[in-house]
Amino acid sequence: MPAGIIFAVVVFALVFEMVRRRRLGERYAILWLAAALALVVLASWGGLLASISHAVGIKTPSNAFFVIAFTFLLLLVLHFSSVASRLADETRVLAQRLALLEQRLRAQEPVNGSEDEDEDLITVAASSRSSRTASRRPRG
Amino acid sequence: MDFRPDSFLAIVPAYNEAGSVAGVVESLRVEAPEFDVVVIDDGSTDDTAARAAAAGAAVIRLPFNLGIGGAVQAGFLYAQAHGYDYAAQVDGDGQHEPAELASLVEAMRADPSIDVVCGSRFVAPGGGYRAPLSRRTGIQLFALALSAISRQRVTDPTSGFRLYNRRAIRLFAGDYPHDYPEVEAVLLLHAHRLRMIEVPVEMHHRNSGRSSITKSRSLYYMVKVSLALLVGLLRRRVVVERADPVPVTAPRRGVG
Incomplete structure (x- = not known):
């Protein structure tokens, strides 16, 4: 059991x-911390899993654990799929609005080499994003 | 009374169509001069946008590829923002014939209760369009399903060659299907009690580029569209009035 406790603590x-x-x-940290906490409790209190599995009628305690863990992960992945769908939708709306705004800008300022201008906008956005991730790394 | 003439917009979605987009824009200017042209460059990696702009079209450059649904919806947003009375989708690959727009407009004007006119390859018996049998079978299945659901004759639900009025533009600017939008859009029209009719048109084979529906994707296409139809049927729609807005996953508030 100590191996289980160490793993859960890690x-x-x-x-x-x-x-x-x-x-x-x-938001997700709370979820994962709760899961890790549950692992710690189950690992350190050996009798708990056995009594839970007995209570729900599963002969092998490890099977009870697998059922619980699998259900948890399944729901979590489903939730992530729904989050990904929403993010994709929001990204699409942003892309459309950005493109319309850029078109309007270009129509208003036909000079100043407008063709390169929106290239610049995208490059700036991309580089600021990468610099932000880069600045995160040293901190950690 | 305001006797401003009706304004028309041709929405030309183009993804890596540098070889044909200029031809489409030019032929629109010649064959359908009452239409303004906006090309939606759907994140192309070639010079589609530059060629379209050089040919005299307004160009909307999406920052990355959204797929045909997202691209056409950007066109609807543009049409709505600029207050166009009618918008038509004309594909950038040269598949749709701009000269045929006149018959779509004529059908639209003949009956004010009509919101969408769809150019169909199959409404006239023995039309010249030759598609692989598998594809025709798929189209036929969706046509039958949609005809039954909407209790109207739908022969070519996969045709993107359509003319939309203000009501339809408003609906689809707010909520347009993503991946393969044409079939689902027919259901959406029905759910919002908008009327669509079909007129016969001829379509060309693509001038250049590739269809978004490759062989390997056609199974995904069938499954995805079928699922979308089924879910769309079961979705609760609180439609009080014709073309009332519906809640979508990412709601929009007006267009800037």
Whole structure:
């Protein structure tokens, strides 16, 4: 059992550290910390899993654990799929609005080499994004 | 009373169509001079945008590839923002014949209750369009399903060659299907009690570029569109009035 406890504590510490470095939003951190905490409890209190599995009628305690863990992960992945769908939708709306705004800008200022101008906008956005991720790394 | 003449917009979605987009824009200016032209460059990596602009079209450059649905929707947003009375989709690959727009406009004007006129390859018996049997079968299946659902004759639900009035532009600027939008859009029209009719048109084979529906993707196409139809049917729609807006996943508030 100590191996299980060590593993659970490592997971807990990892999640905590990721939140500290702003690699993980608090919203998901709470979820993962709760999961890590549950691992710690189950690992240190050996009798708990056995009594849970007995209560729900599963003969092997590890199977009970697998059922619980699998269900948790399944729901989590489903949730992420829904988040990804929403983000894709929001990104599409942003792309359309950006493109319309750029077109309007170009129509208003036909000179000043407008063809390159929006290239610049995109390059600036891309470089600012990469510089932000880069600035994050040294901090961690 | 304001006797401003109707304004028309041709929405030309183009993804890596540098070889044909200028031809489409020029032929629109010659064959359908009442139409303004906006080319939606859907994140092309070639010089589609430059060729379209050189040919005299307004060009909207999407920062990355959104797919045909997102591109055409950008066109609807443009039409709405600029207050066009009618908008037509004319593909940038030269598949649609700009000269045929006149018959779409004529059908639209003949009956004010019509919101969308769709150019169909199959409404006239023995039309010249030759597609692989598998594709025709797929189109036929969706045509049957949509005809049954909307209780109207729909023969070519995959045709993108359509003319939209203000009501339809407003609907689709707010909510337009993403991946393969044409079939689902027919269902959306029905759910919002907009009327669509078909007129016979001829379509060309593509001048250049490749269809977005390759062989390997056609299965995905069938499954995705079928699912979209099924879910669309079961979706609760609170439509009080014709073309009332519906909640979408990412709601928009006006267009800037």
